[in-house]
Amino acid sequence: MRDSETPPQVLIAGNPNCGKSTLFNALSGGSAHVGNYPGVTVDRTSARLRLGERDVELVDVPGMYSLTASSPEEQLAVNALTEGDTRAVVCVVDATTLERGLYLALQLIESGVSVVIALNMMDSAERLGLRIDTERLSQLFGSPVVPVVATKRRGLDTLLAALDEALAPDSGTKKANVTYPPELEADVAELVPVIAQWRSGTAPSQLRAVALWCLLSLGEDSLRGVPDDVRNAVHRIREAATAQGRNLDLEIISSRYVWLDGALGEVCTTRDPRPSWSERIDRVLTHPVVGLVVFASVMFAIFEALFAGAEPLISAIERLTGFMQAQAAAILPPGVLQDLVVEGIIAGVGNVIVFAPQILMLFLFIGFLEDSGYLARVAFVIDRVMKGVGLHGKAFVPLLSGFACAVPAVMATRTIERRRDRLVTMLALPLMSCSARLPIYILVVGTVFAGQSLGWFSAGAVALFSMYTLSVLVTLAAAALIRRTVLPGPAPTFVLEMPPYRWPSAQILWINAWRRLRIFLVDAGTIILAMTILLWALLSFPKSAEVAEHYTAERERVQQMALSDVEKADALRSLDSQEAADQLANSLGGRFGHAIEPALRPIGFDWQIGVGIIGAFAAREVFISTLGVVFGIGEADEENTPLREALRDARHADGTPVMTPLSGVSLMIFFLLACQCMSTIAVVRRESGSWKWPVFLFSYMTVLAYMASLAVYQGGQLLGFG
Amino acid sequence: MKPSLADLPVGQHAAIESIDCDRSLSRRLMEMGLLPGTRVRVVRVAPLGDPIELRLRNYSLSVRRAEAARIAVSPEAAE
Numbered sequence: 001m002r003d004s005e006t007p008p009q010v011l012i013a014g015n016p017n018c019g020k021s022t023l024f025n026a027l028s029g030g031s032a033h034v035g036n037y038p039g040v041t042v043d044r045t046s047a048r049l050r051l052g053e054r055d056v057e058l059v060d061v062p063g064m065y066s067l068t069a070s071s072p073e074e075q076l077a078v079n080a081l082t083e084g085d086t087r088a089v090v091c092v093v094d095a096t097t098l099e100r101g102l103y104l105a106l107q108l109i110e111s112g113v114s115v116v117i118a119l120n121m122m123d124s125a126e127r128l129g130l131r132i133d134t135e136r137l138s139q140l141f142g143s144p145v146v147p148v149v150a151t152k153r154r155g156l157d158t159l160l161a162a163l164d165e166a167l168a169p170d171s172g173t174k175k176a177n178v179t180y181p182p183e184l185e186a187d188v189a190e191l192v193p194v195i196a197q198w199r200s201g202t203a204p205s206q207l208r209a210v211a212l213w214c215l216l217s218l219g220e221d222s223l224r225g226v227p228d229d230v231r232n233a234v235h236r237i238r239e240a241a242t243a244q245g246r247n248l249d250l251e252i253i254s255s256r257y258v259w260l261d262g263a264l265g266e267v268c269t270t271r272d273p274r275p276s277w278s279e280r281i282d283r284v285l286t287h288p289v290v291g292l293v294v295f296a297s298v299m300f301a302i303f304e305a306l307f308a309g310a311e312p313l314i315s316a317i318e319r320l321t322g323f324m325q326a327q328a329a330a331i332l333p334p335g336v337l338q339d340l341v342v343e344g345i346i347a348g349v350g351n352v353i354v355f356a357p358q359i360l361m362l363f364l365f366i367g368f369l370e371d372s373g374y375l376a377r378v379a380f381v382i383d384r385v386m387k388g389v390g391l392h393g394k395a396f397v398p399l400l401s402g403f404a405c406a407v408p409a410v411m412a413t414r415t416i417e418r419r420r421d422r423l424v425t426m427l428a429l430p431l432m433s434c435s436a437r438l439p440i441y442i443l444v445v446g447t448v449f450a451g452q453s454l455g456w457f458s459a460g461a462v463a464l465f466s467m468y469t470l471s472v473l474v475t476l477a478a479a480a481l482i483r484r485t486v487l488p489g490p491a492p493t494f495v496l497e498m499p500p501y502r503w504p505s506a507q508i509l510w511i512n513a514w515r516r517l518r519i520f521l522v523d524a525g526t527i528i529l530a531m532t533i534l535l536w537a538l539l540s541f542p543k544s545a546e547v548a549e550h551y552t553a554e555r556e557r558v559q560q561m562a563l564s565d566v567e568k569a570d571a572l573r574s575l576d577s578q579e580a581a582d583q584l585a586n587s588l589g590g591r592f593g594h595a596i597e598p599a600l601r602p603i604g605f606d607w608q609i610g611v612g613i614i615g616a617f618a619a620r621e622v623f624i625s626t627l628g629v630v631f632g633i634g635e636a637d638e639e640n641t642p643l644r645e646a647l648r649d650a651r652h653a654d655g656t657p658v659m660t661p662l663s664g665v666s667l668m669i670f671f672l673l674a675c676q677c678m679s680t681i682a683v684v685r686r687e688s689g690s691w692k693w694p695v696f697l698f699s700y701m702t703v704l705a706y707m708a709s710l711a712v713y714q715g716g717q718l719l720g721f722g
Numbered sequence: 723m724k725p726s727l728a729d730l731p732v733g734q735h736a737a738i739e740s741i742d743c744d745r746s747l748s749r750r751l752m753e754m755g756l757l758p759g760t761r762v763r764v765v766r767v768a769p770l771g772d773p774i775e776l777r778l779r780n781y782s783l784s785v786r787r788a789e790a791a792r793i794a795v796s797p798e799a800a801e
Contacts, residue, residue, distance in 0.1 A: 101763065219745070285768055288769040292769050381768055384768065
C-alpha cells in the first residue's frame with residue numbers, strides 16, 4: 001500500500017502579507033485540500049507535490065511573525081514543526097521588509113529544521129533600488145536563499161531544486177547562530193535537562209531551541225500539552241531573572257535582532273525603500289475627509305453588491321429549485337416519497353446553494369480588500385468606533401455584511417486574528433437586521449399599519465427605520481456584553497501591519513473564494529440539508545387519515561355540483577389549501593404550535609403565528625409561506641393581499657383581533673432578535689468548531705427576543721395601545 | 723517624564739527607549755522589531771484620531787494611542 005503512506009511534510013511559513021499563499025498556490029497549482037488542524041478551528045490547507053524522486057505534502061501554515069505562542073492557535077505552527085513528519089520549511093520572506101521576515105526565518109533555523117528561504121517580491125525590491133547579496137545571506141544563515149516572484153511564477157524551479165536538496169540528509173553546513181548573553185545561556189542550561197525529560201530523543205541543539213521557546217512563550221498562556229515540570233522550571237527561572245532586574249523576553253528578542261542587524265549590514269545596501277506611490281495612495285485613503293468618504297463608498301459598494309447585486313442570482317437559484325421541485329413532482333407518484341424529495345431534499349439543497357452568490361461575492365470583495373492592503377486601512381479608519389464596544393477594527397466588514405446575510409458575514413469573521421475577538425463578532429452579528437427579515441417587516445407593516453401615518457411620516461416607514469436602528473444598537477450592546485460576560489478577557493489589541501498597496505491577482509481571489517464556498521457547501525450544507533428534512537417531517541407528520549377522507553369526500557361533492565369548469569377548479573384549489581392547513585394543524589409542528597400558545601399569548605401571538613415561527617426556522621422568510629398554508633391560502637408572499645386580510649381577520653378565542661399594531665410591533669421585534677435561521681446555526685457550528693457556540697447563540701437570542709416582545713406587548717397594553 | 727510615542731508629532735523621528743505594555747503585547751511589539759534603540763517615526767494619525775501609524779524597519783505598523791503612550795521614546799533633534 002505505497003499510496004497510503006504519508007509523504008514527508010514541507011511547511012510554507014512566513015509573515016502575513018508576504019505572498020505566502022500566492023507561492024503556495026503557484027507551487028500546488030490550486031489543487032489544494034482544505035482540512036482542519038486538530039483541536040483548533042484553523043483551516044489546514046495542503047497539497048501533494050512531486051519533488052524529484054518523491055512525493056511531499058506541502059502545508060500552508062497561517063501567517064505569523066514569530067514561533068512564540070500563547071494560544072493553541074499560535075501553537076499549531078510549532079506543533080506542525082515538531083510533531084508531524086516535517087522535513088523542511090520554506091520560509092517566505094518579503095524582500096522589501098527583510099528584517100521582520102528574517103526574524104521568523106532565524107527562529108525556524110534555530111529550531112533545527114531544514115529551512116529554505118524564499119525571498120519573495122524581488123521585483124519590487126529591485127524597483128526600489130534595494131540590493132540584496134543573496135549568496136552572502138545564504139552563507140550567514142547557513143540555508144539556501146532563493147529569490148522568487150510568486151505572482152509571476154519566477155524562480156520556482158530553483159526553489160524546488162533547493163527544497164529537494166534540503167530534504168536530503170543534513171549536509172552539515174554551519175547554521176546561523178545567535179549569541180545570547182551569558183546569564184541567558186545559564187538559564188537555558190538550567191532548563192535543558194527538564195526539557196530533555198519531556199522530549200526524550202531530541203537532539204541537544206534542538207533542546208536548546210525548545211528551552212528558548214518555553215522561556216519566551218510560557219506564563220499567562222493557554223498552550224496545550226506542556227508538562228507541569230517544564231512550566232514550574234520556567235516560572236522559577238523567570239522569577240529569579242525578574243528579581244535581578246532582568247527582562248528575559250527582551251534579552252532573547254533583542255539578541256536575535258542584534259544578530260540580524262549585523263547580518264543585514266553585510267548583505268543589504270539601501271534602507272527604507274517604501275514605495276512612494278503606496279505612500280501617496282495612503283495620503284488619500286487615510287485623509288481625514290477624503291479617507292472617510294472613500295471608506296463609506298467602498299463599504300456601501302459591498303453592501304449594495306450583497307443586498308441588491310446578488311438578488312438576480314439568488315432568484316435564479318430559487319427558480320431553478322422550484323423547477324426541479326416541479327419536475328420531481330411530475331415524475332414521482334404523489335405520496336410521502338414525493339413530498340420527501342420535493343419538500344425535503346430538493347428544498348434542502350436549494351436552501352444551501354441559495355447562499356452561494358453572497359458567499360462568493362463577499363469573499364471576492366474581502367479577498368480584494370485584503371490582498372490589495374486596503375482591509376488594514378479599513379480597520380485603521382474605523383477602529384476608534386469599534387474599540388468602544390470591545391471589538392477589533394477588522395470586525396467592521398463582517399458586521400456590515402450582517403445587514404445582507406449572517407451566513408457569509410459569520411464566515412467573514414475569519415479575517416479577525418484572535419479567536420476570542422472572532423467569537424464575540426460571530427455571536428453578535430446575527431442580530432444585524434438581515435435581508436430575510438425584510439419580507440416579514442413588510443408583511444406586518446402592510447397588515448397593521450396600512451395607510452396610517454405618524455406626523456409627516458407613514459407609520460410603516462417609521463417602524464422599518466426603527467427596526468434597523470434597533471438592530472445596530474442591540475448588536476453593539478450584545479458585543480459589549482458578551483465581551484464582558486461570556487468571553488471575558490483583555491480588549492483586543494490593535495497591532496496591525498499596514499502592508500504596501502498591491503494589485504491582487506484575480507486567479508488567487510477566485511481560488512480562495514471558491515475554496516471558502518466549497519467548505520460552506522460541504523460542512524454547513526450537510527447540516528442545513530439535514531435540518532430542512534427534519535423540519536419538513538415535523539410539519540408533515542403524522543398525516544391524519546380522517547382529514548384526508550373528509551377532503552376526498554368534499555372533492556367528490558364538488559365534482560357532482562353543477563358548476564362551470566373554472567368555478568370547479570377554484571373550489572378544488574381552495575379545498576386543497578384547506579386540507580393542507582388542516583394537515584399542518586394536525587402535524588407535530590402544528591400541535592407544538594398549539595402547545596406553546598399559552599407562552600405566545602403574553603407576547604401577542606396565537607398558535608397560527610407559533611406554527612409560522614416554527615416553520616421560519618428553515619429561513620425567516622419561510623414564515624410567510626408557512627402562514628399561507630396555516631391560513632389555508634396556499635402559496636403566499638409578503639405582498640399577498642389574501643394573507644394580509646386573513647391575518648387582519650384572525651381572532652383570538654375571546655374574539656379580539658390577533659394582529660393589532662401592538663402585536664405587529666411585537667412580532668417584528670421577535671423576528672429582529674430571534675435566531676430564526678438554521679443556516680446561521682450551521683455556519684456558526686462550522687466556524688466556531690463546536691456545537692457549544694451555536695447553542696448559546698440560539699438560546700440567548702431566543703430569550704432576548706421573547707423578553708423584548710413581552711416587554712413591548714405588555715408595556716404597550718399598560719400604556720393603552722393595542 | 724520621558725515622552726511617549728503618543729506624544730510625537732507626525733513626521734518626527736525618535737528612538738525607542740522602553741516598552742511598558744502587558745507582557746504579551748510587549749513581546750509582540752518587540753518581535754515585530756520595536757526594541758530599545760530602534761528608530762521610529764509617526765507617519766499619520768487615523769481620520770478619527772486613533773490609532774496612529776508608525777514607520778520602522780522598512781515597514782508600517784499601526785497601534786492605538788493607549789498602547790503608544792506606554793512606549794517611551796527619545797526624540798531626535800530636528801533635521
